[in-house]
Every structure is written in structure tokens, then in C-alpha cells.
Amino acid sequence: MLLLGGCAATTQTPDSIKSAPAAAAHKRDLAQEERNLALVLNFSEIVFNKHDLVLGKTMMTESYIQHNPHVASGRAAFLTFFAKVIAEHPQAHAEVVRSATDGDLVFVHVRSTGGASKNGVALVNIFRVENGKIAEHWDVVQPVPDTSNNENTMF
Amino acid sequence: MLLLGGCAATTQTPDSIKSAPAAAAHKRDLAQEERNLALVLNFSEIVFNKHDLVLGKTMMTESYIQHNPHVASGRAAFLTFFAKVIAEHPQAHAEVVRSATDGDLVFVHVRSTGGASKNGVALVNIFRVENGKIAEHWDVVQPVPDTSNNENTMF
Numbered sequence: 001m002l003l004l005g006g007c008a009a010t011t012q013t014p015d016s017i018k019s020a021p022a023a024a025a026h027k028r029d030l031a032q033e034e035r036n037l038a039l040v041l042n043f044s045e046i047v048f049n050k051h052d053l054v055l056g057k058t059m060m061t062e063s064y065i066q067h068n069p070h071v072a073s074g075r076a077a078f079l080t081f082f083a084k085v086i087a088e089h090p091q092a093h094a095e096v097v098r099s100a101t102d103g104d105l106v107f108v109h110v111r112s113t114g115g116a117s118k119n120g121v122a123l124v125n126i127f128r129v130e131n132g133k134i135a136e137h138w139d140v141v142q143p144v145p146d147t148s149n150n151e152n153t154m155f
Numbered sequence: 156m157l158l159l160g161g162c163a164a165t166t167q168t169p170d171s172i173k174s175a176p177a178a179a180a181h182k183r184d185l186a187q188e189e190r191n192l193a194l195v196l197n198f199s200e201i202v203f204n205k206h207d208l209v210l211g212k213t214m215m216t217e218s219y220i221q222h223n224p225h226v227a228s229g230r231a232a233f234l235t236f237f238a239k240v241i242a243e244h245p246q247a248h249a250e251v252v253r254s255a256t257d258g259d260l261v262f263v264h265v266r267s268t269g270g271a272s273k274n275g276v277a278l279v280n281i282f283r284v285e286n287g288k289i290a291e292h293w294d295v296v297q298p299v300p301d302t303s304n305n306e307n308t309m310f
Binding site: 028030065066067068069070071072073077098099100101102105106107109122123124126138140141142144145147148149150151152153154155 | 183185220221222223224225226227228232253254255256257260261262264277278279281293295296297299300302303304305306307308309310
């Protein structure tokens with residue numbers, strides 16, 4: 001469910017949320033969502049593990065909309081940025097631990113290793129799929145700390 | 156799709172992922188997933204916006220499994236932790252911008268404001284729902300930086 005502007009969670013009372021399930025917001029096509037997920041898993045493997053930017057490029061829209069604040073928008077800017085990451089960190093690897101979908105959105109929870117952060121990084125990538133290509137990307141990124149107040153790991 | 160251990164994204168070739176859609180991994184019950192989403196939106200509103208920990212407590216399992224490294228595991232530890240957050244930041248507010256589901260998992264992409272970070276915080280909360288209660292929590296948290304290389308915001 002994409003929550004635009006004044007979203008249900010903030011403008012309705014808890015009771016009204018209970019009585020108006022989020023399912024009403026839009027019709028979901030699970031088979032299409034699973035195809036979108038398969039595309040994102042494939043893209044993640046090709047780009048973030050195989051480091052094959054030539055093939056990866058074919059899976060993205062040219063206008064790829066970027067929300068990561070460290071990267072300019074557009075496919076070309078991402079490819080330039082990530083080529084530098086690979087050159088600096090040839091062991092960079094991303095393990096998708098769990099995922100979820102909604103409409104044209106795919107969320108993947110990722111354990112990223114082989115980069116600058118000694119304990120690795122926890123991140124969630126959110127991709128929007130448009131006509132079988134990756135069209136938009138948000139992420140949230142957090143280095144795994146040295147210590148934790150629980151024994152459960154971040155994953 | 157929960158990707159356990161050697162997950163599809165890392166143990167299969169891209170071609171085999173293409174030919175074996177993730178849908179085969181498990182059967183999904185969309186109506187149940189939407190009920191889980193409604194529960195999580197309700198819980199988020201009650202706890203993170205209304206700051207009603209008495210009601211929030213009733214929506215969590217006592218054994219609530221915590222993966223946020225700053226908080227001990229268990230429901231009681233979370234309630235103690237978040238009571239302190241509220242006391243220090245009474246304006247703390249969490250807007251769910253988008254969400255996704257998979258089986259018993261609900262992912263929510265959140266814009267958090269009113270806390271210690273001057274530009275607010277981007278985060279993804281992942282909750283596992285068990286018998287209508289919040290049973291487990293992972294998150295990834297990133298302060299919104301002062302500047303960005305694109306005009307799209309982190310949301």
C-alpha cells in the first residue's frame with residue numbers, strides 16, 4: 001500500500017484503521033508482485049554480487065529515479081557511482097535476507113559485506129518496477145555496530 | 156519470501172532465478188498479509204504517534220524479539236526504552252510513507268521527525284506478526300543528511 005500525502009496511519013484514528021483494512025486501498029496482483037521480486041533478486045545478484053554493470057544496465061530505465069542522497073539521479077549516474085564502489089571494494093557482496101512486495105514496489109533487507117564498514121552494513125533497498133525494469137530506488141543504510149544490547153544480530 | 160541460509164539470490168545463477176520464480180517458495184495469503192499490515196499501521200500510530208504504551212503493550216508478544224542493536228530483547232525492554240525516547244522527545248512522530256508485506260512480515264518505510272536528528276530520520280521497520288500480535292522487529296535507521304546529490308528526497 002503506497003501511503004500518499006496524509007496517509008491512513010496519521011489521519012485516521014486507530015479504530016477507523018481497524019475497520020477499514022488496508023486491502024481496500026488498491027487491488028494487488030500477487031503473480032505480478034512475485035515477478036517483480038524475481039527481477040529485483042536477479043538484478044541484485046547481477047549488479048551487487050556479479051558486479052556485471054553491462055547486464056545490469058539493461059535491467060534499469062534510463063531515467064532511473066534515485067533517492068539515495070549520495071548518488072545523482074538517473075541510470076548513468078548510478079552506474080558511474082557503483083563502478084567506483086566495485087573498483088574500491090572488489091569483494092563487495094550483498095546477501096538478501098528477507099523481502100516483501102506491494103504493487104510495483106519490492107523491499108529487500110540486505111546484509112552487505114566487503115565494503116568500508118568493518119562489521120558490514122544493514123540496509124533495506126526499495127525498488128519500484130515499471131514494465132519489467134528497475135525504475136526507482138530508495139534505501140536506508142546503517143553500519144552494523146561493534147556491540148549490541150541483544151544477541152539477535154541485525155538480521 | 157523469506158530467504159533462509161543460502162538464499163536464492165546468492166546460490167542460484169541469474170538464469171535459474173529467472174526460470175524459477177520466487178512465487179514457488181511459499182504460498183501467500185494476501186488477505187492475511189493485509190490484516191498484518193493493518194495491525195502494524197495501527198501499532199505504529201498508537202505507539203510512535205499517540206505514544207500510548209499501555210495500549211501498545213497489548214499488541215505485542217511478551218517475548219518480542221528485538222534486532223535493533225540499541226535495545227534489549229523482549230517487550231518490557233522495548234517499552235522501557237521507548238518511554239525514555241518519548242520523555243526526551245515528546246514531539247517524536249513517525250509517518251509511514253510506503254509499505255510491503257510477505258507472509259508474516261510487514262515492512263514500513265518511515266519518515267521520523269521530532270527526535271534528536273535535526274533533519275529527521277529515514278528508517279525501515281520490519282515486523283513479524285504472530286497470531287495477531289507483533290512478535291519480532293528489525294530496523295535500519297539513517298539520519299537524513301544536510302545535502303543530497305539529487306532532488307528526490309530520501310522518501
